Amino acid sequence: MLDVRRWLFGVFNYHQGMWPLLTILAVAVAAGIHFGWRQKFRRQQRQLQADMEDFQRREQQTAVDARAQQQVLFNSMLEGLLLLDRHRRIYLANRAFKNLFGLKTELRGKTIMEALRVHDLAALVERVERDGQVFDYELKLPELSERWLQVNAAAISNSAGEREGTILVFHDLTRIKQLERTREEFVANVSHELRTPLSLIKGYVETLLDGARNNPEVAERFLKIIERNTQRLDLLIQDLLTISALESGQVKLNLQPVELRPLVEKVFTDLKTRAEEKEVKLVNQLSDLTALADAHRLEQVFANLVDNAIKYGRTQGTVTVGGRKTDAGKIEAFVQDDGPGIPTESLDRVFERFYRVDKARSREQGGTGLGLSIVKHIVQNHEGQVWARSEPGKGAVFFFTLPEETSGD
Ligand code: ADP
Numbered sequence: 528m529l530d531v532r533r534w535l536f537g538v539f540n541y542h543q544g545m546w547p548l549l550t551i552l553a554v555a556v557a558a559g560i561h562f563g564w565r566q567k568f569r570r571q572q573r574q575l576q577a578d579m580e581d582f583q584r585r586e587q588q589t590a591v592d593a594r595a596q597q598q599v600l601f602n603s604m605l606e607g608l609l610l611l612d613r614h615r616r617i618y619l620a621n622r623a624f625k626n627l628f629g630l631k632t633e634l635r636g637k638t639i640m641e642a643l644r645v646h647d648l649a650a651l652v653e654r655v656e657r658d659g660q661v662f663d664y665e666l667k668l669p670e671l672s673e674r675w676l677q678v679n680a681a682a683i684s685n686s687a688g689e690r691e692g693t694i695l696v697f698h699d700l701t702r703i704k705q706l707e708r709t710r711e712e713f714v715a716n717v718s719h720e721l722r723t724p725l726s727l728i729k730g731y732v733e734t735l736l737d738g739a740r741n742n743p744e745v746a747e748r749f750l751k752i753i754e755r756n757t758q759r760l761d762l763l764i765q766d767l768l769t770i771s772a773l774e775s776g777q778v779k780l781n782l783q784p785v786e787l788r789p790l791v792e793k794v795f796t797d798l799k800t801r802a803e804e805k806e807v808k809l810v811n812q813l814s815d816l817t818a819l820a821d822a823h824r825l826e827q828v829f830a831n832l833v834d835n836a837i838k839y840g841r842t843q844g845t846v847t848v849g850g851r852k853t854d855a856g857k858i859e860a861f862v863q864d865d866g867p868g869i870p871t872e873s874l875d876r877v878f879e880r881f882y883r884v885d886k887a888r889s890r891e892q893g894g895t896g897l898g899l900s901i902v903k904h905i906v907q908n909h910e911g912q913v914w915a916r917s918e919p920g921k922g923a924v925f926f927f928t929l930p931e932e933t934s935g936d
Contacts, residue, residue: 607697655680675700716881724756766897773904780821784932788813791848794829805842812849818858818929824905831898832862832925838892840866863924868917878903
């Protein structure tokens with residue numbers, strides 16, 4: 528131990544002259560180490576910064592991707608979706624929502640009144656905020672063409688129970704409403720059509736029972752009226768059953784090659800008496816045409832059209848049936864009369880159920896108002912089209928197309 532101390536003392540004495548040099552050397556080494564460390568520290572700091580920026584960029588990209596995915600998902604929804612923030616400003620509106628309201632501009636940040644101007648909707652949002660949720664709210668849009676929407680809405684809260692906004696889901700009810708209305712109108716029309724002959728029958732039966740039966744002449748006249756109205760009821764019920772079967776898709780067509788000329792001859796034979804009563808000439812101009820059709824249903828089409836042409840045509844007039852092959856490989860048939868024709872504004876409407884140009888005339892002729900509707904359904908079931916042309920005063924022509932029978936080619 529003593530030896531070591533002595534040795535150190537010796538070394539110290541020996542190097543006493545070099546002390547300043549050693550100090551400078553030590554300082555230089557320390558500075559070198561310091562700068563080295565600083566460089567390293569800066570490099571590490573820069574790397575850390577770059578890593579942080581990269582992480583933030585990726586975070587931002589993930590958020591953008593998530594938002595884009597969310598938008599794709601929301602846009603693929605059939606229902607309209609609207610998200611409002613806590614200030615009742617639009618945060619998100621999907622494509623279906625914009626379509627429902629016919630909007631093309633950016634909606635983000637706008638209030639409902641700024642974006643849509645629908646007071647009822649703004650009031651609904653207030654109700655949702657108050658009640659927490661509202662289901663099956665029916666909203667009628669104030670447009671020219673009527674639109675109905677069903678809205679389900681709920682307030683959104685965070686985990687602390689604070690209100691974050693409102694979510695509203697819109698479902699287009701317009702078609703259902705239209706169907707409902709059509710059904711209601713149909714029921715009202717059917718009731719009305721049934722009530723008229725029924726009340727006549729009831730009235731005449733009561734009069735007969737009250738004593739009219741004792742006068743054979745009067746009794747016969749009344750019984751004939753009863754008979755006519757019973758037939759009308761029967762016809763109406765038959766037509767209603769046909770329409771309902773055709774509309775519900777229950778009717779299976781028995782498609783087979785049908786030669787049109789002999790089919791129309793048969794229809795003419797069945798309607799001969801009616802034509803003779805009005806001295807109407809029936810002309811069959813059909814040549815060699817064969818359609819792929821259900822013979823029974825096709826006969827119904829021709830019978831309805833020829834019957835109408837006799838009914839609404841001219842006394843001593845002519846009813847002509849003809850046809851041709853079209854360039855599109857279809858058969859186009861027509862039934863023409865030379866009566867007073869149909870007003871232009873009614874040409875499309877005559878195919879609607881119970882639509883009549885002249886109600887009194889149709890009833891007087893024993894019409895149910897369903898004939899052309901049945902024609903339209905049968906032709907459409909054959910994937911054909913039906914339409915009418917008329918120049919008032921110059922008669923009416925009804926056209927329809929059918930698939931052509933091609934297996935013999
Ligand atoms: P209806 O049982 O009243 O004849 P349709 O559906 O067959 O019912 O016809 C609807 C309406 O179309 C008729 O009431 C009539 O006003 C009009 N119509 C149909 N065919 C003709 C025609 N050939 N000429 C003039 N009007 C017609």
